[in-house]
Amino acid sequence: LAAILKLGDRFVFGLTLLLIATLLLVIGNTIRLHIENRRTEIEVVKLVGGTDGYVRRPFLYMGALYGLGAGLIAWLLLAYGLGWLNEAVIDLAGLYGSDFGLAGVPTEDGFSLVLGSLLLGYIGAWLAVARHLSELAPR
Incomplete structure (x- = not known):
């Protein structure tokens, strides 16, 4: 019985890691699509002096809201x-x-559960924005 419980614990842990990775990838991809849809807007904001933090903030809020919704x-x-x-x-x-x-x-x-998913949404958005923000330098 102990061996079966240990096997079950490992299975659940592996499944948890898989679901966390999936949540990060889905939120990251969704945020990336929002960044692509607002590419010209972001470039204009950067041209008039908007900082990276100013551009990043709405996407982080959006990722946190997605995580909150997923947790609920x-x-x-x-x-x-x-x-x-x-x-x-x-x-x-x-x-x-x-x-x-x-x-x-x-x-x-x-x-x-809700707090963890909110944090995962925020982290997923942060990773997506950090990756794509450097590519959006104004020309």
């Missing part, structure tokens, strides 16, 4: 999925004379 959706899906699965678990446990049931998502864990 993940929290809602997790809460709904556990509630839906709990019905079958209670039925199965009742067959064995047990009162076992799944607990919902604790509020602290939900807030941690």
